[in-house]
Amino acid sequence: MKKNNKVKRQRKKPITYKDYLKGQKNSKIFVFSMQILILIVFIGLWELLTQTGVLDPFIFSSPSRICITIVDLAKNGNLFTHIFVTLGETVLGFIISTLIGTIVAIFLYESDYLRRILEPYVVVLNSLPKIALGPMIIIWFGAGTTAIVVMCVLICVVMTTISMLNAFLEVDKGKVLLMQTMQASKLQILFKLILPATFPQFITVLKVNVGLSWVGSIMGEYLVSMAGLGYLIIYGGQVFKLDLVMASTTILCFLAAIMYFAVALLEKHVNNKK
Amino acid sequence: MDIIKLDNVCLNYFTKTGETEALKNISFKVNEGDFVSVVGPSGCGKTTLLSAISGLLTPQHGKIFYNQNGEVSENIPKNFFGYMLQSDExxxxxxxxxxxxxxxxxxxxxxxxxxxxxxxxxxxxxxxxxxxxxxxxxxxxxxxxxxxxxxxxxxPKVLLLDEPFSALDYVTRISVANDVANIIKEEHKTAILVTHDIEEAVSLSNKVVILTRRPATVKELVELPFNENETITSRRENFKLSEWQTKIFD
Structure with missing residues (x-):
């Protein structure tokens, strides 16, 4: 017989509730510190490599040059104009596409016929690269803000419809049956069961739409605009001002993050209210 | 006074592969204050029968009559039924x-x-x-x-209970079933319970409708009136379940 009595698993020390709370707090601090550290190392390394000439600052820009460009843009008053133009288009596209997408999903959910009739069209629209519609949108809506908002809406709306429709269809059939046994109308089933039950999926759609609506507005600005962050990026690329491209991209990152956190705040607020 | 009367109810399902007979010539009466259990083999059409009674499904043949304060009609009076499903929902x-x-x-x-x-x-x-x-x-x-x-x-005048205890574990099921049945009795309600649990059926109800395999027909309608000193718990202990099992599943 093998003598393996010596190999014993060491039991962990028991912990108190105070230790548990401390552990939770420490792990939170650790994660946050690591997130900040990654950012600092990335920015520091980038700056160092461009300062020492390993990377060409003309091609790769650098954090300090990005800061100078942003300050310059702010000084001559153009920065906020560009930010507000893009932000306006994005928020408008985000709201319109979420509303239209959800309303279409409601109609498709309520009518089995409509769902079956429109299914192939929805599938084709979803797989179609929306940028391909760019020239048509410019001709139909003009080379201006409307065309950009339409582009933004087109990118988000089909995804919103498909996601919300799937969420509606996945609502527990037993609960729908229960509402029917209470003689609830279709509208009551929608407002008292379907919409509240699918709120978590709705928030997920909003979070995805935050990203997609930025894609839509920037893509639209690439095509037609005379102002906005997308315009700055395309202009910077054309005249080889990589500092301008990087500065605009950095601002975009911040704005997208703010919009995402706004949705997360809404989620928290509604959940608390529940 | 009978509160619900089923008269030769037949109900078929239609699918792409054909027509399925779910209920065939079902006839029985439910009196006011009755606790009726509907039992039968799994998939025989018990829930379909409940859906037909509640108006969620319409039978192809036969009629169901509802008695609201002496007024008999084929139309279901408002708030005549309360429905309890398999899950609490x-x-x-x-x-x-x-x-x-x-x-x-x-x-x-x-x-x-x-x-x-x-x-x-x-x-x-x-x-x-x-x-x-x-x-x-x-x-x-x-x-x-x-x-x-x-x-x-x-x-509601009548409670329709569609295996409402089936999702619970055995011990909880007994206590909740007794609890619910006592509440129904205290509130003087009529109830129709669909169940596959024979012990539950014979201990809770004063009438048991035994259905055959699909298409479901009424195999037997058994009256089990409660004696004066009888309780649900004492019934659970007294009934010879094996006899009932043979009766229902043979």
Whole structure:
């Protein structure tokens, strides 16, 4: 017989509730510190490599040059104009596409016929690269803000419809049956069961739409605009001002993050209210 | 006085592969105050029968009559039925109280009298202190009691119970089934229970409708009146289940 009595698993020390709370707090601090550290190392390394000439600052820009460009843009008053133009288009596209997408999903959910009739069209629209519609949108809506908002809406709306429709269809059939046994109308089933039950999926759609609506507005600005962050990026690329491209991209990152956190705040607020 | 009368009810299902007979010539009566259990082999059409009675499905042949205060009609009177499903189906985003009030909101009859009735039920059945809790904070048995009070909120004449205890574990099932049956008796309601649990059927009810395999026909209707000193618990102990099992599944 093998003598393996010596190999014993060491039991962990028991912990108190105070230790548990401390552990939770420490792990939170650790994660946050690591997130900040990654950012600092990335920015520091980038700056160092461009300062020492390993990377060409003309091609790769650098954090300090990005800061100078942003300050310059702010000084001559153009920065906020560009930010507000893009932000306006994005928020408008985000709201319109979420509303239209959800309303279409409601109609498709309520009518089995409509769902079956429109299914192939929805599938084709979803797989179609929306940028391909760019020239048509410019001709139909003009080379201006409307065309950009339409582009933004087109990118988000089909995804919103498909996601919300799937969420509606996945609502527990037993609960729908229960509402029917209470003689609830279709509208009551929608407002008292379907919409509240699918709120978590709705928030997920909003979070995805935050990203997609930025894609839509920037893509639209690439095509037609005379102002906005997308315009700055395309202009910077054309005249080889990589500092301008990087500065605009950095601002975009911040704005997208703010919009995402706004949705997360809404989620928290509604959940608390529940 | 019979409150529901089924007369030669036949109901078929249509699928791409053909027509399936679910119910065939079902006839029986339910008297006011009856606790009727419908038993039969799995998949024989018990739930279909309940759906036909409640009006969720319409039979191809035969008639179902409903008696509301002496007025007999084929149309289902308003709030005649209260339905309890296999799962409690409580909405997790609403509190216990809001779940119970839901049917009143749907029917737009959230009157003081109806709310007082709900408060009384909550008090009577030990749920008063849980009214502001979410359903997830309750035990399986408590959730079923909440579901029953929600069903009673509209003061239906007849309760349709579609295997409401099947999702519970054995011990909880017995206690909740007894509990629910006692509440139904105390509130003087008529009930039709669909179940595959023979012990449950014979101990809770005064009438058992035994259905055959699909297409379901009435194999036998057994009257099991409660004796004066008999309780649900004492019935559970006295009945010879094996005899019943043979009767139902042979």
């Amino acid at each position: 409580l909405f997790p985003w609403l509190t216990v109280y809001k779940n119970i009030v839901l049917p009143l909101e749907i029917q737009k009859i959230k009157t003081k009298a109806n709310l007082d009735y709900i408060d009384n039920l909550l008090k009577k059945y030990g749920l008063e202190n849980f009214k502001n809790k979410k359903p997830t904070e309750l035990s399986g048995g408590m959730r079923q009691r909440v579901a029953l009070i929600r069903t009673l909120a509209l003061r």
